[in-house]
Amino acid sequence: MSTIEPLPDKSSEASPGVPEVPADVLAELRSTWTPRPAPDGPGRAARHRLAEAARRLVEAVKLADAEGDADALQSVADDVSDLAARIAALPSLRDREPNLADLQLHERSPLVGAANPLAPPMELEADGPVIRAHAVFNAAYEGPLGRVHGGYVAAAFDEVMGVAQSGSGRLGMTAYLTVRMKRSTPLHERVDYEAEVTRVEGRKAWVTARSYAGGVLVADAEGLFVRPRALVLQDEARAAGEA
Numbered sequence: 001m002s003t004i005e006p007l008p009d010k011s012s013e014a015s016p017g018v019p020e021v022p023a024d025v026l027a028e029l030r031s032t033w034t035p036r037p038a039p040d041g042p043g044r045a046a047r048h049r050l051a052e053a054a055r056r057l058v059e060a061v062k063l064a065d066a067e068g069d070a071d072a073l074q075s076v077a078d079d080v081s082d083l084a085a086r087i088a089a090l091p092s093l094r095d096r097e098p099n100l101a102d103l104q105l106h107e108r109s110p111l112v113g114a115a116n117p118l119a120p121p122m123e124l125e126a127d128g129p130v131i132r133a134h135a136v137f138n139a140a141y142e143g144p145l146g147r148v149h150g151g152y153v154a155a156a157f158d159e160v161m162g163v164a165q166s167g168s169g170r171l172g173m174t175a176y177l178t179v180r181m182k183r184s185t186p187l188h189e190r191v192d193y194e195a196e197v198t199r200v201e202g203r204k205a206w207v208t209a210r211s212y213a214g215g216v217l218v219a220d221a222e223g224l225f226v227r228p229r230a231l232v233l234q235d236e237a238r239a240a241g242e243a
């Protein structure tokens with residue numbers, strides 16, 4: 001059972017300087033991240049299972065003891081090498097155009113992607129203008145002993161804040177991201193995140209976020225997301241066509 005205290009509910013608080021974005025627009029902008037759909041067929045379900053097995057493999061390799069049985073390590077290295085070759089010989093996404101389901105971030109992202117073994121994976125949830133997320137980082141993410149590497153601390157914020165920028169009514173790219181690591185982020189226990197847009201000016205959206213472990217604030221972040229000029233021109237052309 002989780003010992004995490006519920007995070008404060010801010011979903012009904014309007015922030016000054018942030019436009020009201022209709023719920024259907026928010027849902028559309030967030031659909032590449034959340035909600036995570038059920039696999040659309042047995043192939044995708046098998047791919048998710050493979051990714052989960054690969055996560056366990058990576059953690060087991062990280063923890064394998066160099067002072068243990070060297071012959072056993074050489075033997076499993078041969079097996080894993082054969083396995084990698086078997087997987088590479090299967091039909092590959094390099095060989096066809098990806099479809100919409102392949103392209104979704106909840107499928108392919110290195111933070112939330114069910115099919116990406118690099119992803120813990122984080123779980124995301126939309127709560128009005130606030131994005132909430134949680135993740136458990138295994139031993140593969142270790143930086144300081146027993147603690148999450150700072151680069152992964154920042155990467156997790158980038159993902160959660162990348163979704164939260166939808167609160168501006170459109171999506172952009174991370175222009176800057178500042179993370180204050182107040183305490184180290186623990187491995188092997190649930191870390192909770194919340195993120196929201198605080199200000200919007202034209203194609204720029206400022207987003208803040210916080211992370212908690214055991215209900216205690218461990219880090220917070222501020223970032224600027226900018227919709228690229230080329231996409232703004234496309235938006236304007238589409239809007240002119242619809243007018």
Ligand SMILES: CCCCCCCCCCCC(=O)SCCNC(=O)CCNC(=O)[C@H](O)C(C)(C)COP(=O)(O)OP(=O)(O)OC[C@H]1O[C@@H](n2cnc3c(N)ncnc32)[C@H](O)[C@@H]1OP(=O)(O)O
Pocket residue numbers: 158159162171172173174175176204224226227228229230231
């Ligand atoms: C898109 C769909 C995704 C949809 C999918 C989204 C996936 C999100 C995943 C998580 C997010 C990521 O990891 S995104 C990947 C990591 N980020 C990146 O690779 C971004 C690399 N940088 C860029 O591509 C570019 O620099 C942009 C897009 C950020 C801005 O380029 P631009 O469109 O030419 O805009 P530009 O004219 O330079 O600047 C516009 C305004 O923003 C300000 N500005 C620009 N950069 C900065 C900055 N670092 N710090 C302060 N301010 C800045 C300028 O001063 C200017 O203000 P003013 O003079 O108008 O006042």
